[in-house]
Amino acid sequence: MNILEVEEITSGYGSMDVLFGVSAEIEEEGLVAIIGPNGAGKSTLLKAVVGAVQAKKGRITFKDQEITNWPIEKIVKSGLSWVPQDDHIFPTLSVAENLDVGAYSYQGNYESRVERVWSFFPQLKDRMDQTAGDLSGGQQQMVAVGRGLMSEPDLLLLDEPTAGLAPNLIQMMYKKIEEINESGVTVLLVAQSLETFRASKRGYLLSSGEIKYSGTTGELLGNEEVQDLYFGG
């Protein structure tokens, strides 16, 4: 059963469209990766899902409920969490406070949720009182993902959680994301590469605002045209 269905979405900024009739879907407890060249509209797709940009056409259904162009707060409360690529933390707040704000809309069993974040990212627990803006790039990414988990989402949208990280950290972050997924959270992420994922995961190739290919990550990796588009772009 699909937890999220995106149908024929057209969206963009001002009068400039970035997405042209994009459709995608994600199964419950699945992990779907979106890849594509710079400027393909990957971030915009996630923003349109979460309501951070307006969808001009098309519809978005989350847990059998149409959420197209709901206010962002309402979408988040319905069980969806979004970790943007840039500006993904509260820089003057401490690590623990970042997580607190992540739990703003739902306060129940707070302790266990914090413990869950610490279990994924033990380094953060030692730095819980540090100002988030002072942490390294990798640690900030962990804070960002941790904040996204604090609302106990059914679906987690991650926008390039590995941007700007060193290769060993990228490996680590993808491993964590798979762990998060295996713990029962559906994950839709914009990824830099597919190699790190098991071949059975689903992937989309987005280019110039349109879905060019979809299939398992194994199929995408084996497709020469995809390779051209992806690495050529």
Place this chain on the structure above:
Amino acid sequence: MISYISSYLVMASIYGIMALGLNFQWGFSGLMNFGIGASYMLGAYTAALLSAAPTPEHLGGFGVPFPVDLIGAALIPAFIAFLIGFPALRLKGGPFAIATLAIHETIYLIVHNEMWLTNGVWGIRDITRPLYANIPQRYDTFFLVIAGGFLIFFYFFFKKLVRTPWGRVVRGVKGDEDMALMSGKHAWSYKMQSFVLGSAVAGVAGGLYVHYTGFVSPTTFTPLMATFIVWLMVMVGGSGNNKGVLVGAFLVWGVWTGSEFLTDFFPPFMETRAGFMRMFLMGIILLIVILIRPQGIFGKERILPRYLRSIRENYTPSTQEGGKTNNR
């Protein structure tokens, strides 16, 4: 009646000159100058001290003849604006506005307190009213020619100015400071020039005011009467639109003087509060304009030639939020 209308037109013209100066600073260069009244006050006192006859009551008595002292009335506020601009133009928006407001308060305090300089609250009397002896009965009408002449001059001056290459850069400074900086234009320097020029023009308005009334005292330069009402004129007419600002000046001054008539009909026990009702009215007008017609009556003036205009209208700025560059 004619004298009343003439008097209204003279004051509206003087305020119109100030409004043009402020419009250049705010409407074209984006400077939120809440101290425009300070330049007006400086111009007024400079003209008064330069032209007054010698007296032990205050400084001055240089006997400079009428149109010549207006040069001083322009230069002193311009010079003060230049000095203040160095630190203040480092600030933007609200903090810049508060710095200019503080200048107003400081100059007001000096004018109010320093008897030797300005005769303090007693004010300066017997300022020359040009040719008053020749036409005392029709003086308002006569002065209207002078004030109206200056107003027309400044209107065409600014109209031409914003179309010169220099004026175009000054306008660019407002639209996108970073863009002007990137194209090698020194935004700070152009803001300074705009600040100084607008202040000088407001100074001339102050000079005209004292020659019209023959008297000046600090109470003329309250934040309401010297600064806020000028802002109201600019906002009502439309920021960045010289024609609109002129209409705004005559309209707002009309409402202000007209409201004095209305308060005459109030019962005596309300008389002391009538002044506050007029102030209330001015504030409400600004709020209504902002809520209902934020661009003013006339909106922003189209300065581009028609063929450029059509290009701009079809052009979508790429610097908007998001866009391709941010969307990796």
Place this chain on the structure above:
Amino acid sequence: MLGSLVNGIILGSIITLGAIGVTLVADILNFFNFAHGAIFTLGAYFTYLYLNLLPETGTMFSLSFGPGMILAIGLSMISTSVVVVVFDKIIFRTLRRRNASSLFLGLTSLGLVFVMKAGISMIWGPQVHYYGPIQSAINFPLGIKVKPDEFFIVAASLILVLVSYLFLKYTRLGKAMRATSDNVTLARASGVETEKIVTWTWVMSASLAAMGGSLYGIEVQLRPTMGWSFLIPMFVAVIVGGVGSFGGALLGGMIIGISEELVTSLLQDMFLSLNMNVIMSAYKPAIAFVMVIIILLVRPHGIFGKKGA
């Protein structure tokens, strides 16, 4: 000298109460609220209103007023907040929906200044009012003169500043306010309703200003212009401390308060020794202005500035 320092601390604590509100609104609503002085005045007059409505409560300790004053100030804080929130709903919310620029919001607040000042003058009249008889000062060693009421003023200010700090630091709402100031989009994406945060920002800002106005009203007589003269010191405290910094507002407020008093008395002594007839106390408001110029030349973003001022 020491006497001026003490006076400066009293003045500084009142300025701080105002400065915190200015900095909160500047940080979360992204504009400089020129009506903050008028809110300060309104708070003082509401306290005057409630003092006259409430039964006489005598005096307590060595103060010139009784527990009724504290109740009146509390009611004034609530009333002022209500008025300010109504203004926000009518005026500023409309402009936010239109994505009005920060300059435009600032200009709107200047319009509000005249509406509020005129409104206060029409309701209470232009004449001065008193909460009660002004206390005479007690002489302490080293030429320090302090009224018992002034201990109350400083203590009440410090308590309120501390409570505000703890509120922002530890409560769910306080954290959400700081989060909104850091990153509005991410705060919304965490489920924080921006409009609710805006309302609470106004409530906090207005309550602190009302408290400041009322405490100042204990010191001096009430006039419709009393808050206007505090506007520049409050803004300067924020610019000096750095926009958006709570500690900066506290430090900035104290610096401005103390330097206004201290510099005035030092310059007065200097002019006296030079036989120059300058009445420095008339120039107190100008000191804040000179301070901001000096600070700007040295540190353009203020002492604790986290953003460009």
